[in-house]
Amino acid sequence: MDHIIHIEGVSKIYPGVEQSLRGTKLEWKGPALWARNLAKAARLTSSAAPPVSALNNITLTVHPGEVFGLVGPNGSGKTTLIKILAGLIRPTSGNGVVAGISLDHPQEIRKRVSYVSTTGWMGLEWPLTAEENVRFFASLCGMPTAMSHTRTEEALRDVDLWEDRDKYPSQLSNGMRQRVILARALLFRTPIVLLDEPTVGLDPITAHAVLDLIRGPLHARGQTILLTDHQSIEMEAIADRIAVLGSGAIALMGTPAELRAHLRHLTVIEIHTEEMELPPGPPPESVVATAYTERPGELEVRAWRIHGRRSDTTLAEVLDWVTQPTGRVVFLAESTPTLEDVLALPTDVRQVPDMPGVLVGETTVPEHTDQPLCDSSTDIGATGADVGSSACRPPADRVKKVEAP
Amino acid sequence: MTASTKPSSPTGPGNAPTGTPDTASSPSRRSWWREAAALWAFGLREYRIWQSYRVNQVLWLTNLFVTTLLFFLLGKTLAGSAAQLLGPAYGTNYMSFVVIGITINVFINTNLSDPYIRIQRSYFNGTMDLFLLSPMSIYTPLLGLMTKSILDDYPRLFFTFGFGMLFFGATFNFSSWPLALLFTALFLAAGFGIGLLSASSFYLLNIKKGVEPVQFVVQQLLATLLAGAYYPVTVLPRALQWVACLIPHTYAYDALRRLLDPGAHIDAPVLPIQYALPGISPIAVDGLALLLLSLVLLPLGFLAYGTGIERARRNGTLTRWQ
Numbered sequence: 001m002d003h004i005i006h007i008e009g010v011s012k013i014y015p016g017v018e019q020s021l022r023g024t025k026l027e028w029k030g031p032a033l034w035a036r037n038l039a040k041a042a043r044l045t046s047s048a049a050p051p052v053s054a055l056n057n058i059t060l061t062v063h064p065g066e067v068f069g070l071v072g073p074n075g076s077g078k079t080t081l082i083k084i085l086a087g088l089i090r091p092t093s094g095n096g097v098v099a100g101i102s103l104d105h106p107q108e109i110r111k112r113v114s115y116v117s118t119t120g121w122m123g124l125e126w127p128l129t130a131e132e133n134v135r136f137f138a139s140l141c142g143m144p145t146a147m148s149h150t151r152t153e154e155a156l157r158d159v160d161l162w163e164d165r166d167k168y169p170s171q172l173s174n175g176m177r178q179r180v181i182l183a184r185a186l187l188f189r190t191p192i193v194l195l196d197e198p199t200v201g202l203d204p205i206t207a208h209a210v211l212d213l214i215r216g217p218l219h220a221r222g223q224t225i226l227l228t229d230h231q232s233i234e235m236e237a238i239a240d241r242i243a244v245l246g247s248g249a250i251a252l253m254g255t256p257a258e259l260r261a262h263l264r265h266l267t268v269i270e271i272h273t274e275e276m277e278l279p280p281g282p283p284p285e286s287v288v289a290t291a292y293t294e295r296p297g298e299l300e301v302r303a304w305r306i307h308g309r310r311s312d313t314t315l316a317e318v319l320d321w322v323t324q325p326t327g328r329v330v331f332l333a334e335s336t337p338t339l340e341d342v343l344a345l346p347t348d349v350r351q352v353p354d355m356p357g358v359l360v361g362e363t364t365v366p367e368h369t370d371q372p373l374c375d376s377s378t379d380i381g382a383t384g385a386d387v388g389s390s391a392c393r394p395p396a397d398r399v400k401k402v403e404a405p
Numbered sequence: 406m407t408a409s410t411k412p413s414s415p416t417g418p419g420n421a422p423t424g425t426p427d428t429a430s431s432p433s434r435r436s437w438w439r440e441a442a443a444l445w446a447f448g449l450r451e452y453r454i455w456q457s458y459r460v461n462q463v464l465w466l467t468n469l470f471v472t473t474l475l476f477f478l479l480g481k482t483l484a485g486s487a488a489q490l491l492g493p494a495y496g497t498n499y500m501s502f503v504v505i506g507i508t509i510n511v512f513i514n515t516n517l518s519d520p521y522i523r524i525q526r527s528y529f530n531g532t533m534d535l536f537l538l539s540p541m542s543i544y545t546p547l548l549g550l551m552t553k554s555i556l557d558d559y560p561r562l563f564f565t566f567g568f569g570m571l572f573f574g575a576t577f578n579f580s581s582w583p584l585a586l587l588f589t590a591l592f593l594a595a596g597f598g599i600g601l602l603s604a605s606s607f608y609l610l611n612i613k614k615g616v617e618p619v620q621f622v623v624q625q626l627l628a629t630l631l632a633g634a635y636y637p638v639t640v641l642p643r644a645l646q647w648v649a650c651l652i653p654h655t656y657a658y659d660a661l662r663r664l665l666d667p668g669a670h671i672d673a674p675v676l677p678i679q680y681a682l683p684g685i686s687p688i689a690v691d692g693l694a695l696l697l698l699s700l701v702l703l704p705l706g707f708l709a710y711g712t713g714i715e716r717a718r719r720n721g722t723l724t725r726w727q
Contacts, residue, residue, distance in 0.1 A: 014721045054721075080721070086538065089721045106718065111540040123535030127454040139446030140539040142439035 004191060004224045005062035005085060007096030007103070012055040012080050012089070012248075054080040055091070056248040062226060062241075064191070067219060069239030070228040071339050077248040078228040079117075082196050085226065086115040099191045114185040117196040118178050124169045130180045131156060131165035137184045148187075155186035158217050160209070175206040182213065193218055195227035199234060211238050232339035236260070246343035263337045264310070266345075269318050270335070271304040276327030278302075284317040289344050300327075307337065307344055443541045447549025451556055465557065473565050476507050476635075477573045490637055494659075494675045494687070496668030501576055504569035505661050506634035508562050509592070513654060515551070515558040516596035517624050520604035521617045523550035528607070534724040543714050544707065547604060581664040588664070591695035592657035594703050599623050599653075601706025608713030608722070628654040639675060650678045653698045660691035 055077045062068045070078045083089045085098055087106030096103045099112035117123075125133050131152060138148035156162045159179040169177055178198065185193055195214065199207035215238055218225055229235050235242055236256040243253040252259060266288070283290055289307040294300070304322060308314040315334055323329060455461060477500070495502055527533040527550055536546035569575030579585075603619040606612045631638065631645055632654035638646050649655045655676060663671045671688040674680050678694070679687040717723040 012721070083721075088534075088537065088718070088723060090719045092719075107540070107542075110538055115538050117534060123532050123538075125450065125532060126530075127457060128450065132450075132453065136446060136450055137535065137539065139449075140443045140536070140541060142442050142540070 002063065003061045003097075004064045004066075005060065005068075005096070005098050005226065007085070007091075008059045008094060010055060010058045010060075010081075010084060010091045010094030010096060010103075011053070012077070012084065013092045014052040014054055054248050055084075058094070058248075058250060060243065060250070060253075062224060064224055065219075065222050066240045067214065067225045067227070067238055069235035069242040070226065070245055071230070071232045071235050071242055072228075072245035073230065073340060073343065075247075076245040076343075078245055079196055080248075081245070082115070082117075082194050082226065082228055085192075086110065086113050086194050088115070112190055113192045113194055114188050114190045115194045115196070116181050116185040116198060118181060118198055118200055124177060124180060126169050129166050129168055130161055130172065130176075130183075133169070133180055134183050134187065138187050141188065143187070151187045152183075155183035158186050158213060159183045175202045178202060179206075179210070182210065186213075186217065189221055189223065192224045192226065195225065197228055197230070199229060199231070207234065214238060230340075236339070242339060244339050244342050252339070252342045259339060259342075260336075263339075263342070266337045266341070267308050267310040267314055268335045268337045268341055269304070269306045269308060269315060270331065270333045271306070271318070271322055271329060272331035273302045273304070273322065274299045274328050274330055276300070276302065276322075276329075277324045279321050279324070281321070283321055286311060286314045286317050287321070291344060301330075303331075305344070307341060439540070440542055440545050443539070443545050444549050444552070447546075448552045448556075451553040455553070455556065469561055469564050470568070473507065473561075473568050476503060477569065481573060490640060492637065492639065492673065492675065493670050494673040495637060495662045496666040498574070498576055498666065498668070500569055500573045501666045502637075502662060503635055504565055504575045504577075505665060506658060508565050509589075509654070509657055509661065510628075510634050511558050511561050511565070512589070512593060513596045513628070513657075514624065515554045516593050517600045517603065518620050519551050519554040520547055520597075520600040521607060521620055523547065523554075524604045524607050525613065526550075528613070528724070531724075537714075537723060543711065547601075547710070576667050577665045578667045578669075579665070585661055585664045588657060588660045588692065588695060591692070591699050592653055594699040595653035595695060598699065598702025598704075598706040601710045602702070605706070605709035605713040608717040609709060611722070623652055627652050631655070633658045637675065643677065646677045650676055650694075653695055653702075656691040656694045656698075660688055660695070663688050663691075 058077075058081060060081075070081065072078050080089070084091050084103065085096075087098070087103075087109035090106070091103060098109045101108045101112060103109070125136060128136060134152045134155060135148050138152060139145075143151065153162065156165050159182050161176060161179050161183060164172065164176060167176075169180070172180070178201070182195075182198060185195070198214070199210050202210060211234060214225060214227065227235075227239075232242070232244075236259075239256060241253065241255050242259060244251045244259075252262070254262065283306075287306055287308045290304065291306075292302050292304045294302050306318055306322075308318060319329075319332075481500070491497060491499065491502055524533070524547060527536065527546070533546070536549075537543070566575075566577070570577070599619065603617050603623075606617055606619055610618075612618065627648065628634070631641060631649035632652060633649065634654070638649050638655060638659075641649065659675060663669045672686060674683075674687045676687070676690070679685075679690050682690055685693075714723065
């Protein structure tokens, strides 16, 4: 199998959420609300809100054993994409295959996928202890009791929560709760593990530990991992390949090294000014994108983030352009662009210079082996447990060191 | 946090055989087993939660006694005059009459009202995400979440009957208990069908908060006023008696009282539909009506709930946290 996830032309348009509450006036209660909702249901739409396009024509291939990262700002479509792959929601158009199962059969997909979402209440049962929470999920998935005990202990030890296993979620810190959720994902050796922002809200040490966990036990089992995050730096350190999502479309995709090389011709200049007018003329030619935020007040603080072509003169040109006779520059920094910076760039700049292996809007096929790392023909449901480690081999050949740009 | 990079041992639990050897070749049996295991897990979870709040156990018993006592005292006050209204069909003991009314009301309230409430709570608590991500059938979490109410409400049957018989002079004829059990099962099935319709409104009609219309109309309005839980339907105007014939409660009350109340007659018609079908025994009319309602409402409820889930899956409103 040369791919474990392949989706083509997937789009998702939400007709609106929380329709019954949105725009509901106080007097719309009881029968008035029912009549309103019935009328809307009869029109096959239950929202007066405009539709929201969350994903737009996404084509993507993930290979067995790969750690694939999705990076993008809030609202870029990361969670929507991961929920489609988990079988939680259906795409509006497009098709695809997850672990050999068509997106048309979400019930079957769920047997082959472990999905961890750290948003909201995270699906924790608050009256149950950490251990009971993990074991409860094992039971829901049909894992035999003896195995669920062993696996629960293994999973809780992996996330360093065994000592706290008798604590209730209300007694655990936010980070510890997230680790309980992660422990649930460790119970099964499903071919695919989907992690939606596993490190969000965690302190740096715990976030690092979570990434170690992904790099360690999960990756070592040969499970294919697809994770999302806001932080591209973390992603670059862990992912074999990364896709940068913006406004529901893939802006850039490739290996971390490829993406960094792709961005090497750019530089990011941050300037904070006080009591300074806006530049009267257009930016110099070396500047490809500018953005600033203003803080109202006596000081008129303005924070610039300027993307320019890397050269010896760019910083000087930008300073000449921004600075005015009045006011002061209070902060100045030049840095290498991160993956999120791609989204701030005009499309033509994103694609210059051409880089082999880095594509915009479609997938690339990096090196991979013919032998599947995980056997997706077995699953949670069919075996009552998982694919079994014999079906997977550790992808040592996939582990790569991240080089500094 | 341990970040071991060693692969799972080939002899580890990941490779342990699971289930019985023949299950792999029998996907349907395997599937049923898995759903049953999930239901059992829900049951244990509910028991665990119930057990962890010790005050709840005391309050549960107190609440059970007080609510039952309230109805009995009310019944005792009205017993003399109310008994005259029972007619030949239901015997002469109003306490027996009202005990059945209370018991069935508790039963059906669980099956009919609980599905919507459980789905609603799970959705807003965020646990629905978890349930719908497991390989369970979409109906299993619904049934599993109802375990709490079943554990809470069904045992009331014994207490209500017990209190009625011990303290308030209610008497029963248990000679036809298998038939009574059959009628109860049909009634619970029909009620659960309505409960599924009620739960489906959560996703299908997006009624996420407030009063749910199906449950309100059937249980709070029609059943409470017209079905005859605390008084026979004969006290109602004829037109309303016909409306009462639209819901399963009416037939269940009628049939179970005929079967369990001492001195009751199975041949004396009470409901207008029983008068309209003189060639059929009234209790047979009850049975046929309950069977018909079960056969219609149960599949309709499953269909509506499944459609609601599918619609939510398409709209992206399946879970609370997007």
